[in-house]
Amino acid sequence: MPSLVRTRPWDVHRLPPAEGRNFLVTGGNAGIGYFVAEQLASTRATVVLGSRDATKAAAAMASIRSRVPGARVRHLRLDLADLSSLKSSVEALELERLDAVVHNAGVLLDEPQRRETKDGNELTFGTNHLGHFALTHWLAPLLSAAHGGRVVITGSFVGKSARLDLDDLQTTRDYRPKRAYERSKQAQMLFGFELDRRLRAVGSTTLSVVTHPGGALDSLTPSRPSVHVRTTGERLRGLPAGILVQGKEAGAWPAVRAVLDPSVVGGQLWGPRVFGLRGAPGLESVRGHLADTVLGARLWAASRDLTGVEPTFGPG
Ligand SMILES: NC(=O)c1ccc[n+]([C@@H]2O[C@H](COP(=O)([O-])OP(=O)(O)OC[C@H]3O[C@@H](n4cnc5c(N)ncnc54)[C@H](OP(=O)(O)O)[C@@H]3O)[C@@H](O)[C@H]2O)c1
Numbered sequence: 001m002p003s004l005v006r007t008r009p010w011d012v013h014r015l016p017p018a019e020g021r022n023f024l025v026t027g028g029n030a031g032i033g034y035f036v037a038e039q040l041a042s043t044r045a046t047v048v049l050g051s052r053d054a055t056k057a058a059a060a061m062a063s064i065r066s067r068v069p070g071a072r073v074r075h076l077r078l079d080l081a082d083l084s085s086l087k088s089s090v091e092a093l094e095l096e097r098l099d100a101v102v103h104n105a106g107v108l109l110d111e112p113q114r115r116e117t118k119d120g121n122e123l124t125f126g127t128n129h130l131g132h133f134a135l136t137h138w139l140a141p142l143l144s145a146a147h148g149g150r151v152v153i154t155g156s157f158v159g160k161s162a163r164l165d166l167d168d169l170q171t172t173r174d175y176r177p178k179r180a181y182e183r184s185k186q187a188q189m190l191f192g193f194e195l196d197r198r199l200r201a202v203g204s205t206t207l208s209v210v211t212h213p214g215g216a217l218d219s220l221t222p223s224r225p226s227v228h229v230r231t232t233g234e235r236l237r238g239l240p241a242g243i244l245v246q247g248k249e250a251g252a253w254p255a256v257r258a259v260l261d262p263s264v265v266g267g268q269l270w271g272p273r274v275f276g277l278r279g280a281p282g283l284e285s286v287r288g289h290l291a292d293t294v295l296g297a298r299l300w301a302a303s304r305d306l307t308g309v310e311p312t313f314g315p316g
Pocket of ligand 1: 056080216
């Protein structure tokens with residue numbers, strides 16, 4: 001018999017309360033991650049900003065507190081480009097359980113020269129994908145401790161069409177920063193879907209959900225003094241772009257929904273409804289390279305070899 005219970009459509013401005021829950025947002029000090037943290041903090045949850053820069057994190061927390069009276073926000077020192085630091089960062093969380101982590105932090109370089117992380121990995125791939133892959137490993141016990149914990153991956157529309165080169169994941173040949181970024185975002189998304197398959201295989205209640213923010217520009221983003229200031233000139237210059245893309249507060253909506261919406265299930269892809277570039281979050285189909293399970297499994301194995309760890313979850 002069809003259910004008679006009608007659920008209210010998701011409203012990005014009326015989020016369900018999440019008091020007592022703990023969320024970690026990587027790169028929560030700036031950009032889309034800041035707005036993910038601000039919106040999650042408005043639910044009364046405890047929100048931890050994973051950030052390598054304590055001063056920036058303090059500014060972000062002050063801004064959130066000024067907008068959300070009584071907000072429960074904390075800073076966790078986190079550098080995704082230093083794999084050896086991640087275990088102690090997770091220990092410093094001092095939480096009994098984590099209800100969701102949003103893998104939001106990311107780098108897109110513009111200099112033509114190839115750079116590496118402390119661990120000798122190409123900087124974009126190493127930060128965006130390998131850092132989050134290893135972080136998930138260290139967070140697994142805390143996520144498992146929360147029934148229905150969530151790993152929310154921030155991909156990108158460019159990650160859908162990129163072509164990951166498994167024979168040159170570190171882009172040692174013909175390095176181009178934009179291409180390295182696109183491949184790193186595809187790697188993150190493939191990781192999210194592969195993680196979902198592994199979670200289901202062991203009967204875990206933890207969910208892995210992939211999201212992307214569409215196109216999100218600073219010039220379309222409302223000011224948050226001390227975090228981001230948009231001048232009148234920038235706002236006016238950005239207006240035409242608003243037809244196609246959006247600001248970073250709206251770019252945060254898919255990830256926030258993936259954290260909070262009880263109807264979200266693992267393995268889904270959420271992005272903005274309007275051409276996948278702007279608007280309220282909507283469900284997208286997973287196809288093309290993103291649906292390639294062999295590619296996902298091979299990337300997982302390569303990521304395990306490069307980081308020396310792998311996210312492991314048990315039943316429950
Ligand atoms: N904006 C878009 O249109 C768009 C489109 C598709 C996907 N995305 C994705 O959305 C996410 C956020 O993008 P954004 O536009 O908000 O970028 P952003 O404004 O440049 O912010 C990036 C965040 O990542 C942090 N970060 C960088 N390297 C880090 C490291 N090694 N350890 C910890 N944190 C680190 C930054 O911290 P610092 O302040 O310390 O540098 C900052 O908080 C990224 O994953 C990006 O790929 C964005």
